[in-house]
Amino acid sequence: MTARVVFCGQALLDHSFFLDEIDAPPSKMTARRYTPGVGGMGAHAAIAAVRLGAQAVFLGRVGDDANGEAVRDALHAEGVDVTHLRRMPGARTALSAVMIDKRGERAIVTWRGEGFSPDAEWLPLEALDGAGAVLSDPRWPEGAARIFAAARARGIAAVMDGEKSEARLLMDVVPRADHVIFAERGLSVWAPATQTLAALRRALESGPLRLAAVTRGERSTLWLTPGDTALRETPSFPVDAHNTTGAGDVFHGAYAVAVAEGQPIADALRFAAAAGALRARDGETPNRAMVDAMLAGSP
Numbered sequence: 001m002t003a004r005v006v007f008c009g010q011a012l013l014d015h016s017f018f019l020d021e022i023d024a025p026p027s028k029m030t031a032r033r034y035t036p037g038v039g040g041m042g043a044h045a046a047i048a049a050v051r052l053g054a055q056a057v058f059l060g061r062v063g064d065d066a067n068g069e070a071v072r073d074a075l076h077a078e079g080v081d082v083t084h085l086r087r088m089p090g091a092r093t094a095l096s097a098v099m100i101d102k103r104g105e106r107a108i109v110t111w112r113g114e115g116f117s118p119d120a121e122w123l124p125l126e127a128l129d130g131a132g133a134v135l136s137d138p139r140w141p142e143g144a145a146r147i148f149a150a151a152r153a154r155g156i157a158a159v160m161d162g163e164k165s166e167a168r169l170l171m172d173v174v175p176r177a178d179h180v181i182f183a184e185r186g187l188s189v190w191a192p193a194t195q196t197l198a199a200l201r202r203a204l205e206s207g208p209l210r211l212a213a214v215t216r217g218e219r220s221t222l223w224l225t226p227g228d229t230a231l232r233e234t235p236s237f238p239v240d241a242h243n244t245t246g247a248g249d250v251f252h253g254a255y256a257v258a259v260a261e262g263q264p265i266a267d268a269l270r271f272a273a274a275a276g277a278l279r280a281r282d283g284e285t286p287n288r289a290m291v292d293a294m295l296a297g298s299p
């Protein structure tokens with residue numbers, strides 16, 4: 001049966017500029033290539049879920065401007081259910097400028113848009129019916145709180161992308177989730193100047209959660225579940241990375257799909273690591289066959 005996953009959070013327009021080097025300012029740079037596309041943690045993750053064979057529903061907001069229409073159309077073209085992607089009257093859609101150098105490393109400027117009210121009461125909670133997991137990022141904390149509460153009430157796994165955000169937002173949202181997977185930048189906001197084991201334990205106990213983890217790019221993912229006395233580690237798959245933009249988002253989307261399919265946590269993290277590595281290698285979100293081949297050890 002196809003897993004259903006509900007995504008809540010950021011959807012924006014990414015403008016990607018491919019350069020040889022990103023120079024320190026003052027500078028003028030010329031891009032070798034430019035591509036516009038859907039960006040935002042939740043939106044990237046939803047697209048990954050569809051490519052991995054799940055049914056993905058996106059709950060979130062864009063503006064009623066041309067960029068909002070472009071984001072909605074692009075998500076729809078990817079097969080994401082955008083019935084409940086609201087175009088907020090008078091709001092301006094968020095966007096990012098992404099600069100990617102020849103090693104695949106990037107600098108990102110994000111503008112979070114304007115004119116969005118925090119109100120999350122309109123979110124149609126019936127969209128959660130039949131879902132195996134929900135995933136939210138921290139960009140719309142009121143939305144995340146409402147979705148996570150509804151997921152808990154229904155016994156649906158609530159997964160959070162613990163990206164860098166204001167500390168008070170992480171403090172509020174992390175304890176409401178079941179599985180929190182931090183980016184390194186997010187974990188250091190959650191628990192500044194704290195060793196990884198203690199920082200993840202603090203997250204685990206705050207819920208209590210079923211999983212607290214931190215992704216570390218090409219190195220590995222470190223994680224903790226209730227009762228663990230030491231960190232556990234899921235290695236990253238070695239790839240020749242060309243564009244690491246969105247690897248974390250794809251990792252989270254894949255993890256949510258795996259959890260919705262009933263995979264145990266260790267398997268779900270390995271599945272996610274394969275999807276994240278392929279995204280870093282190609283700069284494209286992989287499909288299920290590619291991830292399965294990676295897991296089976298073929299390139």
Ligand SMILES: Nc1ncnc2c1ncn2[C@@H]1O[C@H](COP(=O)(O)OP(=O)(O)OP(=O)(O)O)[C@@H](O)[C@H]1O
Pocket residue numbers: 163182183184185214215216217218220221235236237238239241244245246247248249251272273274276277278280
């Ligand atoms: N260069 C890479 N090689 C192999 N795997 C990678 C690479 N970069 C990312 N991954 C995989 O994706 C996961 C998430 O990446 P990372 O920790 O960079 O996310 P992030 O910091 O949230 O970045 P972002 O959300 O901006 O993509 C890693 O734990 C790893 O499994």
Ligand SMILES: [Mg+2]
Pocket residue numbers: 163183248249
């Ligand atoms: Mg991330």
